[in-house]
Amino acid sequence: MALPNRLLIFLPLLATIFSKTLSYYISEKDNLMFPFTCSAPEHKTCNSTLYHISKGHTKEQISSFYSVNTSQIKPIIHAKTLDYLISVPCGCKNVSGTQGYFYDTSYQVQSGDILVNVTNDIYSGQAWEVEGEEDYFVPGELFPVHLLCGCPDVNSQVVVTYTVQDHDTLSGIASLLSARLKGFENMNARLIENPTYIDIGWVLFVPMEKSGITSSTKGNRHKLMIVIIGILSFVTLVLLVALIVFLLRQKRGHDFTEEDPKAVSKTLSSTRTASLQKQYNIEDMTGFESERPVIFSLEEVEEATAGFNESRKIGEGGYGKVYFGVLGDQEVAIKKMKSNKSKEFFAELKVLCRIHHINVVELLGYASGDDHLYLVYEFIQKGSLNEHLHDPLLKGHQPLSWAARAQIALNTARGIEYIHDHTKARYVHRDIKTSNILLDEGLRAKVADFGLVKLVERTGDEDFIATRLVGTPGYLPPESVRELQMTSKSDVFAFGVVLAELITGQRALIRDNQEPSRMKSLISLVYEIFRDDDPENALEPLVDGNLKGNYPMEEVYKMAEISEWCLNEDPVNRPEMRETIGTLSQILVSSIEWEASLGGNSQVFSGLFNGR
Incomplete structure (x- = not known):
């Protein structure tokens, strides 16, 4: 009996310690977020943005969680992860005695759901906690969710509710969401006492500039510099004219067969x-x-x-x-x-x-x-596309994911389009192939090896006749082989072969299974696919086995259609490179969203919005 009596003596003490520990935890949790203050319920409403940290949900699921249309959900890349920005109406409300800006939605509770998991995984930890809400968290019932949002004082901004993630910094968040760092710090002064320290799970309000970052201070300095440069330029011009007049007078009567001053001034x-x-x-x-x-x-x-x-x-x-x-x-x-x-x-x-x-x-x-x-x-770190497509494991590389292949296709198209359409002179590369496409750390593709490049005029007739057959077998269009004719459409044809390699993982020239001594071109394989009554069905068994079935067949087929278009035997019927960009961009975005819906984390995210 002595032992139970002693335990009874310690029970109040243990209860006190537990109570203080729990209250400390709750206090710490509460300090992770503060509502965006407003003066009264009739205070203005606005459009606000919630930052959704992706947990593998589809756009349709997210739209259901937040009670919005999918058109209000925009993708954003953060640390190689596809997250989302969700536009919502924000208003000043009183939620269980707390006055602030909130956006209200509801969640259909599923069997096995845990409240803390729902608020963290589905609502990114941005839901305001209401006392006794656990009582309403019942399977099959709609559970009210109050999400923090905010309205800025200026119309040029929109407030983004953002939850701090691992490795985040204030400057990094400001850069990601186009916000001024000082304004960002001021908007979160209650939480951010030391700008060098933020913690995972903090909910911050980010004053995102609708038109991106512009600096009036920099603008004023810029104007001042223009004025100063203008004055200096004028003074310099006057002195230069005076100097020229003086030199001309000195040179009168001299022999004017001296060396051309332009030649002397060459760099x-x-x-x-x-x-x-x-x-x-x-x-x-x-x-x-x-x-x-x-x-x-x-x-x-x-x-x-x-x-x-x-x-x-x-x-x-x-x-x-x-x-x-x-x-x-x-x-x-x-x-x-x-x-x-x-x-x-x-x-x-x-x-x-x-x-x-x-x-x-x-x-x-x-x-x-x-x-x-x-x-x-x-130096391009990852080497050539050829090494990553053909027997990658033997060369020390992991097979490329489908999303990575979609990015490489788009990057390559942009590089070729640039030399065709966006330079002062128009160039034909003449040797587009997978070994001349290099990959950087983010698997961004860069067109390389311009040793065979040729300048062509921007006229209606831009064909030129080569003096010898140049390029690589397996990538050459019929007109080059027959007539030594090279145009920008020759590069388009070779790009079609590259797309076929990305899809199948096979080389441009492959050994014929029925006649091992003969080589068969990948081009003929593409022709065979689209001569079939059901080309999509004919394509599927030829998709690269290294993908192990992990690809969206609809997007693979779209890329194959572009490949066939580029490989048209008549150059007139081939597209210009710029005509392929739009579809390839859509294929990339759809492929990344497909991968994200499976919980993927592709290396391609870092390169999604780069380039032209």
């Missing part, structure tokens, strides 16, 4: 280029000058590659070898070409000096010496 870049042009007998270098590429010395490129050590070699082709190197603190790829390949060297140099696009490999500089020519590019 080091132009002089070195002219020297290379003369040395290697290259005639057409009109308009070559560019400020972007840097001229490196032979010593610099040799040091960067450890003397072109074979262990640094990362590629080899008909025009030379490619080495990995480090120049300063930047990783680079250096193509080493024999001097007898000067035509290809200058073709690539001329084009990449003028082309700067996120889906085209960036030329950083060039060098010459020791009977060789060198092109220095940005």
